[in-house]
Amino acid sequence: MDATRKPPSLRTLSLRVAVVIAVIVGAAGAVYLVWCDGAEQCEVETKVLAEARTLNKQMTAAWDYIDDAQTAINTDKDGSYDFKNVYCAVAGKGIARRFTQTSDGYVIRYVRENPRTGTDAPDGFEQRALNHFTVGGSTEYYEMSETNGAPVLRYSSVLTVRNNCLECHGGPAGEKDVTGFIKEGMEIGDVAGAVSMVIPMGSYVREAAADKVRSVAFFVLLALTIAVSLSLVLRRWVAVPLEAANEQLASENEEQSNFLALMSHELRTPLSSIIAFTDIWEKSDRVRDAEEERLVGKIKESSSVLLAMVNNTIDVARLEAGRLSLQIDEVDLVDVIGAVFAVADPLALQQGVALSKSVDPAIPVMRTDGEALRKVVLNLVSNALKFTEPGGSVAVAAQLDPAENRVRLVVADTGCGIAPEDAVRIFEKFARAAPYEGCGGTPGSGLGLYLVKGLVERLGGEVSVASTVGEGSVFTAIVPLVVGEEGREDDGEDSACR
Missing domain, CATH: 3.30.450 (Beta-Lactamase)
Known part of the structure; x- marks a missing residue:
């Protein structure tokens, strides 16, 4: 449920029902009136023709009598x-x-x-x-x-x-x-x-018109009775229960927001602490053996993966709940990609994957949400690294489209690729591509690309993928240079916890 769309009130629902009923009654009345006109004309013709035939028989009888x-x-x-x-x-x-x-x-x-x-x-x-x-x-x-x-x-x-x-x-x-x-x-x-x-035919026409008035009056009275009865029934058995359900959903949504805030502090903070402690341990001068370094490295790697999953889960939930606001500011795309590479470079080096970047110098300072843009690029790069074997490459390119006043962000890899049947649903929630032979990627939560699509659309852009199994994938996100400042109010959570 999108929490940004406030459920309609009972009064609004009743008004909508009344409008629908009025339209239906009006349409039925128009059809009935047209039918009455046709029936009236037919009835008048039938009656006056019967009179003419009767009068003709009388005249014929007088003619025959004289003849006989x-x-x-x-x-x-x-x-x-x-x-x-x-x-x-x-x-x-x-x-x-x-x-x-x-x-x-x-x-x-x-x-x-x-x-x-x-x-x-x-x-x-x-x-x-x-x-x-x-x-x-x-x-x-x-x-x-x-x-x-x-x-x-x-x-x-x-x-x-x-x-x-x-x-x-x-x-x-x-x-x-x-x-x-x-x-x-x-x-x-x-x-x-x-x-x-x-x-x-005057008398017949007047009689038929009077009958039509009576019929239309009866129809209107009947329609109003049905409309009022239906409105009361819908209000009693539909609108009132629906309003109660909306109130319950609003309450559950508030509970969900509170739960997200709890996750932010209770899960992300400990994970951040674990990663910070492993950094301190790695920078210390104490002599340690290779096995100890391997184990601590695994702790740090697993903690980073888990923290990324928690962050994606919370961002997705906040996006769907309408509580992930845009913070529009002047953003240098070079800094955004640089921040992504500061995180992705060590991972690429560890996996033996060549990671490169290319930013069109003609791209001006953008008016957008830098954090949302960073999450988009980071998720695309992390996804590419995950499914690219050692010896492969991942290239990030930012190109200017001056005619459309937008930027094209392209992340291309030489990984295992995506089958056509998976490519059409890869941006869906919890959707994951099927594992392929020779592909060493670790399946994730299925939220990263879903989050990418949601953020790109919130920025007013679009995202797509082109891929061939065994050859690699190319993800393209197109975002405007200037994003309107329609960002919703934040939920009050401390941004330092992100």
């Missing part, structure tokens, strides 16, 4: 034929005209191609309907339209020639029928015309 009663109407009591000028078309048009006059917004009329009177001439919609019927389409045709800005349904139903129609519209074509009009020579089943209706 033609013989009775035109036959006197004595059985003689006397045309009364009352037939289906006249009756249908009369009923349609009266209905139109007494109904608000409704219009019913009969139309046909080549009309016998001007009142039968079709408009644009009616002509499309007649064309539809003529080519053998369905027996009805309709469109949603507007009249005087109000929504209406334009509906039309086909009228076909039946047996009784032939007296006026059959053959022979060109002769006059009993009404005085010219016969068209039609046959049974031909399209004689169409009944045309205009059905106002």
Whole structure:
């Protein structure tokens, strides 16, 4: 856990949950509203179309009644034929005209191609309907339209020639029928015309809008009820336990920091004392045999290794806990590498490894954390020496990249190298490369390179490795010349104990 990120408070968590719920409810409401609009339009069309079909059946029934009663109407009591000028078309048009006059917004009329009177001439919609019927389409045709800005349904139903129609519209074509009009020579089943209706939709639209308002209000009420219930449940069963867990983690983190401080004083100080005592012993004038010198040398070497491991462990823990602050100052890279070589030279000499350094003189004084930079170079050099056999070499180079205002630190060795599958994870915590035949390196704790990566990234840089098994490795750390002074506050530990 990164201690620099303060766990969210219960109020913050509740606010986040409320925002998420609000977004979900808003998105669901928008989808529901779109669905309601579509459903409303579909419902209005269904209802008004049903009314048009019902009205059409009524008009057809009146037409059929007059058609069926033609013989009775035109036959006197004595059985003689006397045309009364009352037939289906006249009756249908009369009923349609009266209905139109007494109904608000409704219009019913009969139309046909080549009309016998001007009142039968079709408009644009009616002509499309007649064309539809003529080519053998369905027996009805309709469109949603507007009249005087109000929504209406334009509906039309086909009228076909039946047996009784032939007296006026059959053959022979060109002769006059009993009404005085010219016969068209039609046959049974031909399209004689169409009944045309205009059905106002205003009442249906208003009813559907009212239904939509009620539906949306119910949805909003339901959504708010669910949101409040969910918020209370999350607060009771998630947020409150999570806040308690965060408090426990914060307490454990404080205990960890205290433990690190204890390690700093209780482990590093004795180890430093052991190394100091061995230095005093080595510089004394007392005569001692070779075995005694070997044993004391081993004590010093083991103590130095253990001290390095303790230092890395503590630095890693402090880095992860956010308590390893940057101390930005003016730093001469030559001094940093010199301090590393003061420690690494004796180790290289003892192992029979050639250790060299090269610093680009063009590198200016850097604005960075010198101690962090020293730990980076020291860990890379120590790692290279550990896995380089006697007779091999380790070279440290510092190069200036003026275009990017950064420095490239390269540590190259002729050691046993790293396999590709290990190279991709070598900077992970506790990751160690597998031992290879002929490689005499002593496995470490797996924290050195992890610490290097963490420190380099804290300095605003990056680290990488290129390696070939049996030939050696090249570690490259790229750091900026100037690091922003964002260093966190230190934990108050005496830097002299480092």
